[in-house]
Amino acid sequence: MRERPTLRSVALKANVSIATVSKVVNGIAAGVSEATRKEVEAAIEELGYRPNRVGRSLRSQRHQAVGLAIVDPSPRFLADPFTTNLVAGLCNQLNTNGFGLLLYGVMPGKLSESSLIRQSEVDAICLNPSGTRDEREAAMELVSGLGQPLVVFQDRPVQNLQDVCFVRQDDAGGAELLANEVMKRPRRRAVMVIADIPWPAVENRVAGFRKVFEARGVQLDLVTCDETDSQAISSGIAGYLDDHGVPDVIVGQNDQIAIACIDILTARGLEVPRDVAVTGYNAFPFTGLSRPALATVRSRAYDVGVTAASAILERLENGRFRQREYVLPLELVPGNSAP
Missing domain, CATH: 1.10.260.40 (lambda repressor-like DNA-binding domains)
Known part of the structure; x- marks a missing residue:
């Protein structure tokens, strides 16, 4: 042999x-x-x-692995395009540098019971939290208490946590770009359709739209729904239209919701953008299937994952994170749905 x-x-x-x-x-x-x-x-x-991975681990006291916990009530959490792109960027950058990624889907309130917390052997941990700000901070504190380097996705820094890096895209800034595009024409009332789960990125998007709309005297209403269920999205916007009439603008938390809204409006004999302007968010490839072309903002989900992986690798090499926070800027993608 x-x-x-x-x-x-x-x-x-x-x-x-x-x-x-x-x-x-x-x-x-x-x-x-x-x-x-x-x-x-x-x-x-x-x-x-x-x-020899085992031998390298013993000599370096490393496991050559990073853990990622995604706190999401949906068992199909990887079906979300943002999550999929973020995981791809993180995984590819780690793999290129000899590290594996251990992925954990965690139900809200169950993080302390997950195997990542209880028994997993990793060199660093990434956390994509959901829930209220208090719930997210509690999750960060729990993971930070393990004494391993921690990267938090899509949320604002918590000052008292040590050895933690925060990586996110500028969702508030992206929303402001889109809102200013919408306001090239006079508007009086807008409705934003969002998930019934509090995600920090969505909170920032709402804040960005609200900032611009309120400055122009535009009323912003919110409709919540299960973003993973197309019927729930349709029922949510249909119920709003029945109760409040047709707004000037419908804002989708993401492109999937925006496309569903266009379908509902079209079925009711309304034309986009003549009767209602519609905007999305993320500009993933399937957005190009929308008719009319969707006004949206291009996500940096993949780059968020790459940035996090690079920050972790540098932290493991040098003993400290170079930066406390990384905020990636976004770009407007103009479309015919909201001229």
């Missing part, structure tokens, strides 16, 4: 030291020229060398 290649055999093949091979394997650039790195990588490829 052919012997499994080792660091030593790779070093002999590339005519370098074992220490140099170790640096290349672990992604350390210091003291390794580009030419040497390529020679070592060629030797690794030719010999079929694979790092």
Whole structure:
């Protein structure tokens, strides 16, 4: 049987030291020229060398894994496009640097009972919280108390927590961009259709729209519904229309809700945007299926995941987070649904 290649055999093949091979394997650039790195990588490829993950873990006291807890009452939490893109960015960046991702879907109020908290062995933890601000802070404090580096997604910093980094996109700023686009024409009343689960990103979007609308004297009503259920979305907006009449603007918390609203309006003989302006949020690829083209804001969900992974890797390497908070700016995607 052919012997499994080792660091030593790779070093002999590339005519370098074992220490140099170790640096290349672990992604350390210091003291390794580009030419040497390529020679070592060629030797690794030719010999079929694979790092011993268990041995590396024992030597470095690392598990080469990061845990992610998503607090969401829906068992289909990964069906949400924002969550899917965030997880993809986080996972890909970690994988590229030799780390795995352990994903946990957690029901609200059950975080303390999750295996991530009770027994999982990871080098750092990411948390995507939902619920009221008090509930989210309690979740952050619980995870922070484990003594591991923590990254919190889409929420504002909590000052008394240590060794924590907050990564989010600028949802309030994105909402303001969209609201100003809508206000290129006179409006008097708007309704925003949002999830019945308090998400920090949605709170920021509501705040952004409200800031612009109130400054222009526009009334903003809120309709809550189960965003994962198309029938619930339809019933929510239909009920509002029946009770309050047709508003000047309908704002979807996300593009899925906005497209559902367009369908309801069309079924009632209303034309978008002639009778009602409609906006979405996130601009994921399926948004292009909307007719008319949806006015929205382009999400940075994937970049949020990449940024978080990079922050974690740097923290594990240097012992501290470089920044307390990362806020990624958003861009407007104009559309015919809200000229």
